[in-house]
Each structure stands twice: as C-alpha cells, then as structure tokens.
Amino acid sequence: MAxxxxxxxxxxxxxxxxERGVDRTLLLLLPAVVFVVALxxxxxxxxxxxxxxxxxxxxxxxxxxSGPFADYRNFFADPYLRDTIWTxxxxxxxxxxxxxxxxxxxxxxxxxxxxxKRTITTILxxxxxxxxxxxxxxxxxxxxxxxxxxxxxxxxxxxxxxxRLTHNYWxxxxxxxxxxxxxxxxxxLSYLTGIDPTLERAASTLGANWFQRFRHITLPLLAPxxxxxxxxxxxLAFSVFPSAIMxxxxxxxxxxxxxxxxxxxxxxxxxxxxxxxxxxxxxxxxIVIGLVLGWRARLYRGATGGKG
Amino acid sequence: MTTLTEAPPAAEEKAPRRVALRPGxxxxxxxxxxxxxxxxGVVGAVVIDSFGTKWFGGWLPKGWTTHWYGTTWKEFDLxxxxxxxxxxxxxxxxxxxxxxxxxxxxxARRDFPGKRVLMVAFLLPILIPPITYGxxxxxxxxxxxxxxxxxxxxxxxxxxxxxxxILVMTPFIEQIDPKIEAxxxxxxxxxxxxxxxxxxxxxxxxxxxxxxxxxxxxVGMFELTFLTAGADSQTLVVALYYSVSAAGIRAQQEIDAMxxxxxxxxLVLLVAALRFVNPTQLVTQIKERD
Numbered sequence: 001m002a003x004x005x006x007x008x009x010x011x012x013x014x015x016x017x018x019e020r021g022v023d024r025t026l027l028l029l030l031p032a033v034v035f036v037v038a039l040x041x042x043x044x045x046x047x048x049x050x051x052x053x054x055x056x057x058x059x060x061x062x063x064x065x066s067g068p069f070a071d072y073r074n075f076f077a078d079p080y081l082r083d084t085i086w087t088x089x090x091x092x093x094x095x096x097x098x099x100x101x102x103x104x105x106x107x108x109x110x111x112x113x114x115x116x117k118r119t120i121t122t123i124l125x126x127x128x129x130x131x132x133x134x135x136x137x138x139x140x141x142x143x144x145x146x147x148x149x150x151x152x153x154x155x156x157x158x159x160x161x162x163x164r165l166t167h168n169y170w171x172x173x174x175x176x177x178x179x180x181x182x183x184x185x186x187x188x189l190s191y192l193t194g195i196d197p198t199l200e201r202a203a204s205t206l207g208a209n210w211f212q213r214f215r216h217i218t219l220p221l222l223a224p225x226x227x228x229x230x231x232x233x234x235x236l237a238f239s240v241f242p243s244a245i246m247x248x249x250x251x252x253x254x255x256x257x258x259x260x261x262x263x264x265x266x267x268x269x270x271x272x273x274x275x276x277x278x279x280x281x282x283x284x285x286x287i288v289i290g291l292v293l294g295w296r297a298r299l300y301r302g303a304t305g306g307k308g
Numbered sequence: 309m310t311t312l313t314e315a316p317p318a319a320e321e322k323a324p325r326r327v328a329l330r331p332g333x334x335x336x337x338x339x340x341x342x343x344x345x346x347x348x349g350v351v352g353a354v355v356i357d358s359f360g361t362k363w364f365g366g367w368l369p370k371g372w373t374t375h376w377y378g379t380t381w382k383e384f385d386l387x388x389x390x391x392x393x394x395x396x397x398x399x400x401x402x403x404x405x406x407x408x409x410x411x412x413x414x415x416a417r418r419d420f421p422g423k424r425v426l427m428v429a430f431l432l433p434i435l436i437p438p439i440t441y442g443x444x445x446x447x448x449x450x451x452x453x454x455x456x457x458x459x460x461x462x463x464x465x466x467x468x469x470x471x472x473x474i475l476v477m478t479p480f481i482e483q484i485d486p487k488i489e490a491x492x493x494x495x496x497x498x499x500x501x502x503x504x505x506x507x508x509x510x511x512x513x514x515x516x517x518x519x520x521x522x523x524x525x526x527v528g529m530f531e532l533t534f535l536t537a538g539a540d541s542q543t544l545v546v547a548l549y550y551s552v553s554a555a556g557i558r559a560q561q562e563i564d565a566m567x568x569x570x571x572x573x574x575l576v577l578l579v580a581a582l583r584f585v586n587p588t589q590l591v592t593q594i595k596e597r598d
Contacts, residue, residue, distance in 0.1 A: 020420060020421060021418045021419045021420035021421075022418075022420050022421070023418070025413075025414050025417060025418055026414055026418060026420060028410035028411060028413055028414040029410070029411045029414045029415070029426070031406075031407045031410065031411070032407050032408060032410075032411035032430070032470060032474060033411075033426070033429075035407055035466070035470055036429050036430060036433070036470070036471070039445065039463060039464075039466065039467050040429075040432065040433050040441065040445075040467055041429070042448065043441065043444040043445040043447070043448040044441055044444055046444060046447070046448055047441075047443065047444025047447060047448075048444075050444070050447065102339070105332070105335075105336050106336050106339060106340060109332075109333065109336045109337075120340070123344060123347075125578065126347070126351075126575075126578065127347060130351070130528075130571065130574060132530065133530055133545050133548050133549050133552070133570075134351075134354070134545075134548070134567055134570060134571060134574075135350060136552070137354055137548070137552055137563070137564070137567050138349075138350030138351055138353055138354045138567075139350055141350075141353035141354055141357055141564070142346075142349040142350045142352075142353040147349075147353060148349050148353060148367070149346075149349060151367065178346070178347065178350065181343065232435075235435060235436075235437055236437070238437060239437025239438065239439045239440065239531070241439055241530075241531055242530055242531075242534075242549055245553065246549075246552055246553065258437075258439040261439065261443050262439070262443070262535075265443050265446070265447070265535075266535075271447045274443050274447070275443065275444055275447065277443075278439070278440050278441070278443040278444060281439070281440050282436060282440045282441075285436075285437070285440070
C-alpha cells in the first residue's frame with residue numbers, strides 16, 4: 001500500500017511533464033546545450049565582465065583611472081578608435097544595401113524556370129565558398145594597376161592612367177560585393193520563388209502592368225524577406241576583416257572596428273580593451289539590425305510566401 | 309515564362325509589353341554577365357599568375373612553368389598545413405554531427421517550455437559575426453591554455469558548426485513521419501534499435517548534406533582559426549593570409565600557387581556538396597533561422 005502511495009504522484013508528475021513535451025527525449029539536447037553554454041555564452045559573459053575590468057598599466061587606465069568604464073571611455077574619447085565605427089558603417093552599409101538592391105531585379109527576372117538556372121546558381125555559390133582571403137588575393141591581381149581590368153579600361157580609352165581600385169576603400173567594397181552579392185541573390189531568389197505566382201496572374205487579369213504588379217503585389221510580399229536578407233548581408237559586411245587588411249588601407253581609410261579589436265587583443269595584449277571593442281561592435285551591429293527588424297515588424301507577413 | 313499560362317485577355321497586351329520589357333531584360337542579363345566576368349577575372353588572374361614565369365604588365369605572363377607549385381609546397385610546408393586542415397575539418401564534422409543531430413531530433417519532435425529561448429541560443433553563434441565572439445572566445449581559450457593548439461582551433465570552429473548542423477537537420481527531421489517510429493515501437497523495437505535501424509538510414513542523406521556543408525565552412529573559416537591558431541596549427545586559409553600579408557619576401561607566384569591549391573580543394577568540396585545539396589534549398593533552410 002505504502003509503495004503505491006509513493007509511486008502514484010511520481011508517475012503523475014512524469015505524465016504531466018510529458019504532456020507539456022518534457023520527457024527523456026530532451027536529454028538528447030543536453031550535449032548541444034552544454035556546448036553552447038561552455039563555448040559561446042560563457043566566453044561572451046566572460047568578455048563582457050572583462051571589458052569592465054581595465055587591465056592595469058594599459059593606455060585606458062593611465063588616462064581614465066581603473067574605473068569600470070575606463071576602456072569604454074578610452075574608446076569613445078580616442079578618435080583613432082571611435083572613428084572605426086563610422087568607417088565600418090561606411091563600408092558595410094552601402095555594400096549590404098547594394099547587394100540587396102541589385103539582387104532584386106536579377107532575382108525577379110530569374111524566378112521562373114529556364115534552362116541553365118541550376119548552372120547559374122551553382123556558379124554564384126562559388127564566391128561564397130572561396131571566402132574573403134582568396135577574393136582579396138584575386139582582386140589584387142585583377143584590379144591592381146597592371147591587372148586585366150585596368151588594361152581593358154585603358155585599351156578601350158576610358159582612362160589614360162590606371163585607376164586605383166585596390167589598397168583603398170573601393171577594394172574592400174568590391175570584395176564585399178563579390179562575396180556578399182551571391183549570398184543576397186540566392187536568399188532573395190528563394191524568397192521570391194516562395195511567393196504564390198497566381199497572385200500576380202490575378203493582378204495581371206485585372207489589367208495591372210508589370211510595374212504595378214511588382215510595386216503593389218510582389219514588393220510588399222517580398223519586403224519582410226528583403227529585411228532579413230539585408231540583415232544577414234550586413235552581418236557579413238560588418239565583420240569584414242581579412243579583406244580590409246589585404247585589399248584595403250588598414251592604417252587609415254579602411255581601419256574597421258574588427259581590426260581595432262584584433263590590434264588590441266593580439267598586438268597590445270590588452271584583452272579587456274579588446275573585449276570592450278568586441279562588445280561595442282556587437283552593440284552597433286545589433287542596433288542596426290534592431291532598426292531594420294523593427295521596421296520589418298510593421299510589414300504584412302501573411303501566408304502567401306516570401307514571409308522570411 | 310508567365311506569358312504562356314496567361315489568360316486570353318492579356319494576350320492583346322502582350323505585344324507592347326514585350327517591347328517595354330526588353331531593355332530591362334538586357335540590363336539585368338548584362339549585369340549578371342558583367343558580374344560573372346569579374347568573377348572569372350578574379351579567379352583567372354590568380355590561376356594564370358601561378359603558372360607564369362614572369363608577369364609584369366602585358367596580357368599574359370612571358371612563359372609558363374609549374375615549378376612554383378613545388379617551391380610553394382616546400383617553403384610553406386603545405387603538406388603539414390593540409391594535414392592540419394584535414395584534421396581540423398574532420399574533427400569538427402564528426403563532433404558537430406554527433407552533438408547536433410540528437411539535439412535537432414529533440415527540437416524537431418518535442419514542443420516544450422523554453423524552446424524558443426533555446427532556439428535563439430542556437431541561432432546567435434551563426435548570426436553574430438565570428439570576430440565579435442571570436443575575441444572573447446580566444447581570450448577564454450588562451451586562459452585555459454587551449455588556444456595555439458589543434459584542440460583550440462577545433463573547439464573554436466565547433467562554435468558555429470554545431471548550431472549549423474542543428475539548423476540544417478531540424479527541418480529535415482520534421483519532414484520524417486513520426487508514425488514510422490511509432491509503428492516500429494509497436495512492433496517492439498527499443499529506442500536504440502529505432503535510432504540505428506529506423507531513423508539512421510532515413511537521416512543519412514540529411515546528415516551527409518550537413519556534414520559536407522560544415523566541411524566547406526570549416527575549411528573556409530578564416531576568423532576563428534586565425535584568432536586561435538598557433539604556428540603549427542594553421543589551416544590552409546590562415547597560412548594563405550599570412551603569406552599574403554608578408555608579401556615581398558616570397559615571389560607573388562608562390563602565393564598564387566598556394567591560393568590555387570586552396571581554390572582547388574574548395575572546389576572539390578563544393579562539387580561534392582552540390583551533388584547532395586541544391587543551393588537554393590540550402591538558402592531556404594537558412595531562411596528557417598528566422
């Protein structure tokens with residue numbers, strides 16, 4: 001008797017938990033959860049608290065004392081550090097915007113079925129896998145002063161002297177477009193193909209021309225997806241690091257915030273300053289993404305696809 | 309494309325509209341061709357330079373040779389670099405599949421309190437750029453004396469790999485009918501048998517796709533490896549970066565030969581990957597992140 005009295009509430013609890021979806025299957029999640037906590041959340045929290053403990057003897061402590069915000073004050077007071085935010089945005093925002101805007105008409109044109117579509121999408125995946133290092137190396141050779149690109153421009157007679165396209169702002173933007181555009185295009189294409197084509201056909205029956213159909217049917221349905229595409233492209237462009245060093249001018253024109261973080265961590269060995277810069281970097285990025293997603297929340301997201 | 313299926317009333321409009329569309333179509337296709345040409349130029353310039361003897365101006369190098377490949381192999385010790393790359397990639401693939409697939413199964417089959425929070429925690433490592441969390445992560449790994457060694461590089465590369473496997477596998481498992489498992493259980497199969505005899509064979513295509521994608525991402529991952537690698541734990545892409553940033557010491561052709569080796573290894577992986585994954589599907593699955 002006594003044993004069943006003990007056992008029944010235990011079984012009941014297990015049943016109640018199982019009803020809410022909690023049972024032994026969830027143990028399968030355990031390794032992944034331990035993993036994410038140990039290698040992602042813990043380092044992140046560790047970095048956050050490190051950023052409030054300025055390293056003794058560092059530049060920030062000499063200037064602003066050892067208060068918890070010395071590293072942050074140092075960052076925002078020193079124009080050489082503070083301006084990296086602006087530099088990064090100046091490179092990342094136009095590149096991401098261009099990638100998204102350019103991919104819309106091309107994806108709109110290619111959304112149907114046609115011969116060679118698979119080949120084109122396959123070719124477009126190549127630059128994603130090449131990565132920034134190889135793209136930068138190729139850009140140096142191709143767009144450098146004696147490269148093919150300048151040669152063609154000079155032979156056609158558009159310019160007299162080679163145009164400087166590497167080791168400056170434009171080199172970095174080109175590398176971001178080459179690696180980022182295919183990504184934005186494939187994402188936009190998959191959103192566009194998710195939109196029900198009968199809607200457009202209905203509009204066309206009602207006498208809408210292609211521009212009206214695009215403006216009033218496709219674009220509103222596509223906009224939420226475009227917002228996501230922009231965010232992901234921006235994340236890629238914002239973390240630009242190898243190409244900013246290789247095809248950019250890392251000392252001045254393309255000194256992006258990730259270079260500043262790397263410089264603080266592995267050249268000055270000031271890990272708390274580096275963590276502070278990494279946190280500022282994350283915050284700036286989240287602000288931009290938050291603004292875009294906030295705008296996206298006001299858009300229609302129905303069941304007709306392109307929902308994102 | 310759509311004109312074929314359009315209703316008859318639209319047919320009268322067809323003639324003027326086609327004229328209106330033409331310049332737009334030309335511009336779009338022109339832009340695509342221009343982009344592909346630039347891409348060809350970027351890759352082609354590296355490939356041709358690596359086979360040339362001397363190339364100072366002019367359309368093509370003066371002569372052709374393959375000896376840069378031999379010198380670059382020796383001077384950069386590419387044999388051991390490739391071994392390290394392979395070791396890191398395989399370790400990351402194996403661990404991320406072993407950790408990720410069971411988690412994806414639980415996420416696909418159960419709806420439990422706190423699932424959304426967990427999903428966000430799995431999404432963040434993919435959404436936040438590697439440099440942002442790479443700096444604190446490298447700091448922690450240095451604190452535990454793991455960075456600068458192979459184990460540190462593997463651990464750092466696992467951070468985006470495990471969530472990636474979970475993201476690819478969760479929709480894949482969702483589309484497998486749970487009734488199959490229920491039927492197996494009715495016939496008396498134990499959990500272990502269900503996993504090895506029922507789910508395993510069904511999951512293999514998805515696991516293969518996830519594994520190859522992780523392989524491609526790991527071989528191409530620059531930032532995390534760069535932040536955690538020591539002198540003898542560099543992967544190919546990091547070695548390539550160091551050789552480019554130390555340019556001037558080595559002949560440009562040697563660096564390009566190394567870049568070609570890197571490109572070729574990526575292409576082999578890519579071709580293998582595309583046999584199993586359709587690129588647009590891949591992106592549709594990335595869409596599930598939202």
